[in-house]
Amino acid sequence: MAELQSIIWTESAETAIGNISDDKLEQIAARLHGFEVKPSGTEGYRTAEVTLGGVDTTEVSSKTMESKKQKGLYFIGEVLDVTGHLGGYNFQWAWSSAHAASEYI
Numbered sequence: 001m002a003e004l005q006s007i008i009w010t011e012s013a014e015t016a017i018g019n020i021s022d023d024k025l026e027q028i029a030a031r032l033h034g035f036e037v038k039p040s041g042t043e044g045y046r047t048a049e050v051t052l053g054g055v056d057t058t059e060v061s062s063k064t065m066e067s068k069k070q071k072g073l074y075f076i077g078e079v080l081d082v083t084g085h086l087g088g089y090n091f092q093w094a095w096s097s098a099h100a101a102s103e104y105i
Contacts, residue, residue, distance in 0.1 A: 054081040065101035074101045 012020055012028075020028075055075045059068050067073040077094035084090045 052081065052083060054079050056081055063100065064104040065097055066104065074105065076101050 012024065017025075055067075057080055060066065060075050060080065061068060065074045065076055067075065076097040078090065080097070082093055084093055
């Protein structure tokens with residue numbers, strides 16, 4: 001991480017991004033893209049906010065959220081086998097899938 005910080009901040013901290021050379025931006029992008037985070041462990045399901053499982057998305061219309069097997073049956077949010085990163089993505093999925101279904105109910 002120190003190496004990544006030095007290439008970005010030490011040499012370019014006071015430079016407007018438009019004044020950084022394309023070559024330097026490519027170097028920064030390559031290092032950021034190659035950066036890996038390795039979790040050291042987990043707190044398990046006790047503190048989990050999302051778990052896998054639910055109705056298979058291949059059995060649901062992505063446009064209407066209606067079951068392909070049972071007309072008039074709609075699935076939204078976390079009842080479907082869809083997961084996202086923490087930070088509101090699962091809330092956004094719940095709201096978006098509900099809105100999509102509401103257009104067809």
